[in-house]
Amino acid sequence: MLEISSRKTGDTRERLLELAESAVLAKGFAATSIEELIAAAGISKSGFFYHFKDKGELAKGLLLRYLRQDRELLDSIFRRGDDLNEDPLHGFLVGLKLFAEMLADLPQAHPGCLAASFAYQDQLFNEELRKLNADGMLDWRTRFRERLRTIAGRYPPRHEVDLDALADTAYTLVEGGLILGRVLQDSTILPRQILLFRDFVRMIFMPPQA
Numbered sequence: 423m424l425e426i427s428s429r430k431t432g433d434t435r436e437r438l439l440e441l442a443e444s445a446v447l448a449k450g451f452a453a454t455s456i457e458e459l460i461a462a463a464g465i466s467k468s469g470f471f472y473h474f475k476d477k478g479e480l481a482k483g484l485l486l487r488y489l490r491q492d493r494e495l496l497d498s499i500f501r502r503g504d505d506l507n508e509d510p511l512h513g514f515l516v517g518l519k520l521f522a523e524m525l526a527d528l529p530q531a532h533p534g535c536l537a538a539s540f541a542y543q544d545q546l547f548n549e550e551l552r553k554l555n556a557d558g559m560l561d562w563r564t565r566f567r568e569r570l571r572t573i574a575g576r577y578p579p580r581h582e583v584d585l586d587a588l589a590d591t592a593y594t595l596v597e598g599g600l601i602l603g604r605v606l607q608d609s610t611i612l613p614r615q616i617l618l619f620r621d622f623v624r625m626i627f628m629p630p631q632a
Contacts, residue, residue, distance in 0.1 A: 435473045447534050488536040489558040510572045518620040526613040562593040577627040
């Protein structure tokens with residue numbers, strides 16, 4: 423009985439987070455009310471406050487959930503690339519191809535990125551939440567920079583390159599591609615941007631053909 427109760431509690435919390443994420447991506451955090459989430463989830467006000475003591479706690483839960491899912495997704499995709507090709511450059515290129523294919527399957531009008539939405543409204547959040555969001559973005563830089571550094575150790579770049587700036591390109595392309603794709607209603611923009619990044623990486627590190 424305790425196990426069933428715990429599962430229901432977890433399901434309610436997850437449902438609230440799903441509803442809140444959809445609402446925040448559609449209209450922003452400031453315009454998302456606790457009352458609308460309560461109504462959509464079909465729970466009482468005390469039920470909401472059982473899971474989140476206030477709206478700030480909800481924001482933290484949303485961001486932690488988003489960052490966890492983000493890490494798990496990237497880990498899964500690029501681990502698959504490594505499994506398919508042990509060479510660091512070619513494994514990374516395979517991972518980028520898989521990443522582009524995954525992005526191509528996103529909805530036609532993808533709602534956007536929670537981290538970006540929070541960044542646009544950072545005045546609403548405390549220092550802890552702003553740092554959490556920044557750390558999530560820096561995690562992308564670290565993740566891609568380490569891969570690029572390993573590649574550079576085996577394949578010296580054909581031209582001088584700032585690996586931090588090159589690593590940041592992945593994140594900026596995803597965010598920019600989401601915005602451009604949504605505005606223009608063109609879901610092919612984002613995956614095409616990732617494939618161009620893949621071509622750029624190949625040109626920087628691939629030795630010239632004899």
